[in-house]
Amino acid sequence: MTALRTLGLIAAALMLLLTYLLVRSTSPDAARHQRVLDALSAATLNEAALQRDVLQARAGLIRNYDPLVRSVEGLRGALADLRMAGWTTRGIAQAVIDPDVERHVARLAAAIEEQEALLEQFKSRNAILQNSLIFFLHVSQQSRPLNENEDAAAIEMGTLANAMLRFTADPRGEASADVAASLDRLAQLPAQEDWRQSFGTLDVHGRLIMAVLPVVDDLVAHLLAAPPSERTKELQQVYLDVHGRAVAQANAFRTLLYAAAILLAGYVAFLFVRLQANARALQDREARLHQAQKLEAVGTLAGGIAHEFNNILGAILGHAEMALSPRAGAAAVRRHVEQIMTAGQRARGVVDQVLTFSRRSEPRHHPFAVQAVAAEAIDLLRVSLPATLDLRMTLRAPDARMRGDPAQLQQVLMNLCANATHATEGRGTVDIALDTVAVASDRALSHGSLSPGRYVRLSVADNGHGMDAPTLQRIFEPFFTTKEAGRGTGLGLPTVHGVVAAHHGAIDVQSAPGAGTRFEIYFPQIDDRAGEEGARDAALRRGEGETILLVDDERDLVRLGEEMLAELGFEPVGFDDSTLALAAFRVDPQRFDLVLTDEVMPTMTGTELAAAMHRLRPDLPVVLMTGYAGPAQIDHVDDAGIREVIRKPLLSANVAACLARHLH
Amino acid sequence: MVRILAVILIWFVFRSAAAVSAAVEPVAPLEPAAQLDAAKVHLGRKLFHDPRLSRDNRLSCATCHDLRAGGDDGRAKSIGIDGEPLEFNAPTVFNVSGNFRLNWRGNFRSLEEQNESVLLNARIMNTTWRELLSKLGDVPDYREDFRAIYGGSPARFSVLDALATFERALITPNSGFDRHLRGEAGAISPAAEQGYQLFKSYGCVACHQGTNFGGNLFQPFGIFDDPFREPADGHAAPSPLERLSGEAGRRLFRVPSLRNVAVTAPYFHNGRTNSLAEAVEIMARSQLGRTLPKHDVRLIVQFLQTLTGEYEGRLLSDPDRHQQ
Numbered sequence: 001m002t003a004l005r006t007l008g009l010i011a012a013a014l015m016l017l018l019t020y021l022l023v024r025s026t027s028p029d030a031a032r033h034q035r036v037l038d039a040l041s042a043a044t045l046n047e048a049a050l051q052r053d054v055l056q057a058r059a060g061l062i063r064n065y066d067p068l069v070r071s072v073e074g075l076r077g078a079l080a081d082l083r084m085a086g087w088t089t090r091g092i093a094q095a096v097i098d099p100d101v102e103r104h105v106a107r108l109a110a111a112i113e114e115q116e117a118l119l120e121q122f123k124s125r126n127a128i129l130q131n132s133l134i135f136f137l138h139v140s141q142q143s144r145p146l147n148e149n150e151d152a153a154a155i156e157m158g159t160l161a162n163a164m165l166r167f168t169a170d171p172r173g174e175a176s177a178d179v180a181a182s183l184d185r186l187a188q189l190p191a192q193e194d195w196r197q198s199f200g201t202l203d204v205h206g207r208l209i210m211a212v213l214p215v216v217d218d219l220v221a222h223l224l225a226a227p228p229s230e231r232t233k234e235l236q237q238v239y240l241d242v243h244g245r246a247v248a249q250a251n252a253f254r255t256l257l258y259a260a261a262i263l264l265a266g267y268v269a270f271l272f273v274r275l276q277a278n279a280r281a282l283q284d285r286e287a288r289l290h291q292a293q294k295l296e297a298v299g300t301l302a303g304g305i306a307h308e309f310n311n312i313l314g315a316i317l318g319h320a321e322m323a324l325s326p327r328a329g330a331a332a333v334r335r336h337v338e339q340i341m342t343a344g345q346r347a348r349g350v351v352d353q354v355l356t357f358s359r360r361s362e363p364r365h366h367p368f369a370v371q372a373v374a375a376e377a378i379d380l381l382r383v384s385l386p387a388t389l390d391l392r393m394t395l396r397a398p399d400a401r402m403r404g405d406p407a408q409l410q411q412v413l414m415n416l417c418a419n420a421t422h423a424t425e426g427r428g429t430v431d432i433a434l435d436t437v438a439v440a441s442d443r444a445l446s447h448g449s450l451s452p453g454r455y456v457r458l459s460v461a462d463n464g465h466g467m468d469a470p471t472l473q474r475i476f477e478p479f480f481t482t483k484e485a486g487r488g489t490g491l492g493l494p495t496v497h498g499v500v501a502a503h504h505g506a507i508d509v510q511s512a513p514g515a516g517t518r519f520e521i522y523f524p525q526i527d528d529r530a531g532e533e534g535a536r537d538a539a540l541r542r543g544e545g546e547t548i549l550l551v552d553d554e555r556d557l558v559r560l561g562e563e564m565l566a567e568l569g570f571e572p573v574g575f576d577d578s579t580l581a582l583a584a585f586r587v588d589p590q591r592f593d594l595v596l597t598d599e600v601m602p603t604m605t606g607t608e609l610a611a612a613m614h615r616l617r618p619d620l621p622v623v624l625m626t627g628y629a630g631p632a633q634i635d636h637v638d639d640a641g642i643r644e645v646i647r648k649p650l651l652s653a654n655v656a657a658c659l660a661r662h663l664h
Numbered sequence: 665m666v667r668i669l670a671v672i673l674i675w676f677v678f679r680s681a682a683a684v685s686a687a688v689e690p691v692a693p694l695e696p697a698a699q700l701d702a703a704k705v706h707l708g709r710k711l712f713h714d715p716r717l718s719r720d721n722r723l724s725c726a727t728c729h730d731l732r733a734g735g736d737d738g739r740a741k742s743i744g745i746d747g748e749p750l751e752f753n754a755p756t757v758f759n760v761s762g763n764f765r766l767n768w769r770g771n772f773r774s775l776e777e778q779n780e781s782v783l784l785n786a787r788i789m790n791t792t793w794r795e796l797l798s799k800l801g802d803v804p805d806y807r808e809d810f811r812a813i814y815g816g817s818p819a820r821f822s823v824l825d826a827l828a829t830f831e832r833a834l835i836t837p838n839s840g841f842d843r844h845l846r847g848e849a850g851a852i853s854p855a856a857e858q859g860y861q862l863f864k865s866y867g868c869v870a871c872h873q874g875t876n877f878g879g880n881l882f883q884p885f886g887i888f889d890d891p892f893r894e895p896a897d898g899h900a901a902p903s904p905l906e907r908l909s910g911e912a913g914r915r916l917f918r919v920p921s922l923r924n925v926a927v928t929a930p931y932f933h934n935g936r937t938n939s940l941a942e943a944v945e946i947m948a949r950s951q952l953g954r955t956l957p958k959h960d961v962r963l964i965v966q967f968l969q970t971l972t973g974e975y976e977g978r979l980l981s982d983p984d985r986h987q988q
Binding site: 063065069072134135 | 688690691692764864865866867869870871873874875880881882883884887888951952953954
């Protein structure tokens with residue numbers, strides 16, 4: 001919690017720092033800078049145009065004031081744009097007015113104001129001046145004194161014109177006095193009234209020119225002195241200075257921002273490396289834990305095996321000692337040896353189970369209909385489980401198919417039922433159900449999990465004593481068992497677990513002490529009808545009335561086997577005693593096409609029986625059935641003419657395939 | 665001989681002015697109105713003619729600026745909202761955008777400023793923004809227009825902008841004289857052409873120049889003769905120089921444009937005369953120090969009549985003057 005808060009504080013501080021750097025590193029707005037520069041050059045250009053036009057207007061080269069008005073408008077427009085020159089943007093929204101720039105803008109504005117006032121005076125005075133000059137020209141051309149003094153007047157007019165010429169060239173010189181004197185002289189000439197009248201006007205205009213022309217020239221001089229251009233230049237200098245400083249500052253902060261980014265990148269790289277190292281260490285630790293767990297499992301396994309074998313060895317040694325006792329009769333010795341045999345077979349069964357459990361090879365999987373296989377297994381269970389057990393079944397998946405090994409499925413069912421029998425101590429109810437379920441979303445089970453899809457669900461529920469949580473956790477561990485010594489191997493449920501895992505299924509176990517136990521096994525359901533048909537064709541190759549000799553010491557199993565063989569199209573002949581079977585065989589060895597015999601029988605083992613028959617008829621195929629044995633555990637298989645060893649419980653598919661192989 | 669010499673000398677003095685005047689006219693033809701937003705012009709026209717812009721809906725802009733006539737109201741002085749005459753004659757609103765300042769005194773630089781002053785003036789439209797905007801906001805038609813053009817309800821800025829945009833469109837191109845300037849033969853009569861030459865040679869053109877024949881400078885009214893003096897008043901007039909310096913401020917007017925002058929009688933800031941000829945004579949006397957021969961005045965008037973242009977394809981006319 002404290003670490004989290006510290007982390008939050010550091011992140012916030014970093015955010016603040018980076019934001020601050022970003023804000024300070026923002027360059028002045030380029031568009032505005034360009035606009036200011038444009039305005040500065042517009043101010044300069046308009047001022048220059050204004051000065052040029054003033055000179056032209058003074059000289060009479062242009063005779064309308066529209067260009068001057070336009071120049072003033074241009075200056076004012078430029079000024080409006082320059083009013084924001086002082087607004088240097090610092091950051092995203094923050095604007096700072098530079099007082100220096102602002103002052104210079106104000107000075108430029110004042111200069112333009114002054115310039116405009118001068119210009120208005122210039123326009124007025126210049127218009128009057130130009131007007132008077134035009135009039136002077138007009139009158140000089142037209143008026144003539146119509147009297148005897150004509151020549152004198154004409155001479156004086158010439159003098160006036162001359163003086164005016166000099167005056168316009170140099171308004172401040174003595175020509176001014178000459179013009180005035182000339183006008184005075186003309187006024188004193190005796191003349192007619194209409195000449196006097198028009199001369200009066202000439203006189204007024206002449207004197208007006210003398211008065212206004214110096215004023216206009218003064219105005220022109222002032223306008224050409226042009227404070228606005230000076231002010232514009234100053235403003236430009238100050239503005240560029242301020243702008244340059246702002247840019248330099250922004251660049252400095254940008255460099256800082258970059259440095260911060262580099263530092264952060266380095267820190268992230270460092271954290272990444274450290275994370276990697278941590279992950280490696282964690283992996284190591286996990287691997288060691290795994291190893292330890294494995295060792296523990298091996299220990300449990302070894303302990304379980306040792307315990308089992310210890311019991312068996314105890315039995316063997318005990319019976320052997322009794323058999324060797326000198327007081328023992330022949331019958332007693334035989335009984336003891338039989339017990340030793342039983343114990344040995346039991347030890348062989350343990351080994352077989354260990355091998356099954358540890359077998360790594362993937363069984364041959366193929367699609368098959370679940371319900372038929374389950375029903376067959378339940379039939380077998382009915383004969384092998386105590387009659388006191390109430391076995392109920394509800395099979396509701398007639399079309400469901402799955403991919404896998406039917407024998408292994410049956411093994412799962414039988415192991416679960418054995419477990420249930422034990423839990424109910426043989427006097428309870430076991431409900432077996434088969435149905436299909438659709439799983440819409442991921443579902444966690446007690447052992448494993450389901451992804452969405454359709455599943456075949458096989459459930460076995462009992463009303464036995466149930467399990468507590470610690471027991472429930474360990475039920476799939478090898479050699480973990482609650483049965484008393486000698487009654488369980490501790491490999492039943494682990495085998496179930498292995499089979500289910502190999503079929504990509506999952507297991508859900510619900511149990512509580514006194515409330516019974518419910519196993520639910522989920523297998524993925526498939527749609528592959530074609531594959532199944534092929535498998536069934538091969539599996540259910542039917543017989544053609546061949547006579548099969550079936551030998552098993554269990555009467556119920558013989559009956560079951562006979563039914564199965566008859567169904568498959570064979571002619572079964574069953575015996576529950578191997579001696580009787582051999583006797584029947586001796587009567588007519590050619591009668592039988594194949595012999596199917598159990599291995600473990602009290603009077604004569606299947607192998608002995610096979611060997612005896614083989615001697616009588618060497619071409620006879622013999623198939624050995626066994627509850628436990630793998631091929632390695634049956635001795636003298638070839639000597640006895642045994643073609644194949646198949647496992648109990650018998651599956652019609654397996655039996656049909658096997659018989660087909662050896663009959664044809 | 666001597667006279668010839670004098671003439672040559674004087675010619676020499678003014679050579680530059682004369683030489684240039686032959687090459688470049690001091691006046692220029694009107695260009696048609698610049699590209700303006702048609703929707704704004706349309707809205708401005710509605711506002712211009714809408715009496716809701718005044719208190720009690722008595723006056724619209726068009727009351728004093730009749731666009732069917734010369735863009736003025738034909739009165740010596742316009743009548744204010746209180747029924748009393750205002751201080752000045754109403755100048756024409758046509759070609760107003762070509763004037764560098766507005767009103768007789770030239771006291772406004774922009775149409776927006778001028779329009780606002782008229783709207784709020786207690787003697788003219790006598791409204792307030794609050795009142796005006798609420799009245800406009802109650803008209804669905806206006807609400808829709810303002811929303812479409814300015815994206816909001818009527819506001820000070822948008823009302824002034826629409827009005828000014830409309831007023832910028834009030835250009836009267838294609839006058840006889842403009843066609844003449846553009847070289848169209850026979851666009852004006854020889855008498856008018858002669859009048860134009862007199863207009864230049866008497867010096868009228870010194871102030872009435874440029875595209876608008878004026879409207880781009882200030883000038884004191886009454887340089888050589890006092891136009892305010894009653895004819896019976898016998899006291900000695902001050903000299904032109906005294907007038908230029910001393911009383912310039914009070915007598916300073918914006919030189920009015922002469923475009924459409926023939927249809928914008930009566931003349932001068934106080935509307936003292938309905939006769940264009942008399943106006944020309946007064947101007948010559950007071951501004952040029954000249955008394956013009958009647959013949960020359962007639963010719964100049966004929967020239968001035970060629971300055972009447974077209975608005976919406978129709979030559980401007982002054983119904984009041986025709987009735988006289």
